[in-house]
Amino acid sequence: MSTTEITSDSSDKPLLEVHQLAKAFGNLNVFDNLSFQMGPREVLGVIGPNGAGKTTLINVLSGQLAASSGTVLLDRDPISRLPFHARARKGMIRSFQHTNIFSEESVSENLSRAKRFSSSTHTDEDGARSLLDSFGLSDKLDHPAVDLPYGLQKMLGLVMVYITGPRVLLLDEPAAGLESRERILVDQFVETALDRLSCGILIVEHDMDMVRRLCPRLIVLDDGQILAEGDTADVLRRREVIEAYLGVTEEKTDAEG
């Protein structure tokens, strides 16, 4: 895919602005003083060793956890004080690593719920249909989701997120648990979301190949701080990044499967 297209209009006006965001559990600082921006049609990667605060960042941005301090603006609209569901309705939608579907229900019922709960006015059913087609889910609409292979369950979760027509997508390890041949489906998902929804996408991921393919820009979190930020290829060459994270990438991804 061509990453140049994606970066071209990401500098217009920021879609998501994060200022001095901090999260602490009691005396334990998960992260502190995080500031960054993301534009429409931009894919921003977030990597870092385990415990760096990546998933907590998604939890705080989505409103699932309250921030300790700092502000989050979506389209210049402050949303830091909104609860989880209200942020979702503003178009800030997160995905989950694992339990991301209503497993007792059929595929179509799952989609129907995602659409209904979002009350979104800009759902994109044509896009959802094309995703279902390319994931091989179109002929399984009546199947109970629990009967789908794990990879397809995970892709169904992504289509559910997609059908709400998000403005900002927060993807928590979309490739975790997928076989390598399935991981390309995540790429397709991201491309479709960019093309059709023009949303901004923040991806937390351990699969460095995927990060290199999908994310023109990268933030490296380490110990709750931004260790490095910028053009992905540049960032990945920096010595401190290699020491903090990349040096142990192979074992880490293997261990996590």
Next chain:
Amino acid sequence: MMDHSVVVGFRRIMDRAGWLALALLGAMVFMPFLTSDPLAYSIGTQILIGASGALGVYVMLRMELLNFAIPGFMAVGGYAAAISASHGVTDIFALAAISFMLPGLLSIPVGAIVLRLKGVYFVLITYIFTEIVQLVLIETPSVTGGTDGLIGFPVLQAFGVQLTAYSSTFYVSLTLAALAFLVAIVTTRIFRQQFSSIAQNDVLAESFGLTLWRYKTIGFFVSSGVAGLAGFSLVNMLLIAHPLSFTATSAVNYIAYAFIGGTGYLLGPLLGSALLVSVTNALSFSGEYSEGFFGIVIMIAVLVARGGLAGALANLWGKLGPRRFRQDYPRPASKVSVKGAQ
């Protein structure tokens, strides 16, 4: 036409289980023609009261919440009816509205606290709520009569007619149970997706934008209102509003009815109450053995028939029933517009 669209809307809301529940209740209209045995009337009335209470349990179980607050809200409904009646309100529908709305409205502030909790914590806090209601009933004798309760209940009226007939207690309970089932059927049907998502994965539902507290509050409102109707029914049968009718431990009875009847089915509360109330009455002659039998029935249901009576019947129907009706309980794939995708 207005009428037409109401009918169509109602048809969409009522599923087969709902019709069946109402049909069974409807069939009970004819009971007094079959027997004049006062015991049969009494058992029939007890079954209807138990079913209404169990229905309150059922509604909250749709959201995977085990509700011990039923007797508490039954007390609120029952005492509200008794107090209103003592002030001259004797129309059954006016009293039904009072005994539904008052517990319902009380459930909103109570729900703001208890609905934050799930699982065992919800069980515990709703149990405590019922204990608190007990305490209030006993400690405010000027309003509730304290440990003496409020004795006596006037003859009720329906459409201006005095219900003096021998069987009227039974018919009052039947009317209240029918109202309770109607409200519960409509609510659980309209909010099926929301309730079931809260039961299965509330965080996921919220992540798409579902306002969890709103739907939990609606469910709790209906559950409490339905319990209030059961309380009115009970007070009308006993002719006294008394704290002992609404103890926290009696919550177990309504929960047992719901579980034995089948928690996944609207018919469950009715079937469970019918079985257990009849069995308890039949065995009451042999004293302490009745409770032992009660326990054994619960154990069998939990071990062998998780779906309860209704589940067992649905299974049987699936195997033996006419083919076109067999697809009753495998979850229906909803008509999402994406379905056109090929």
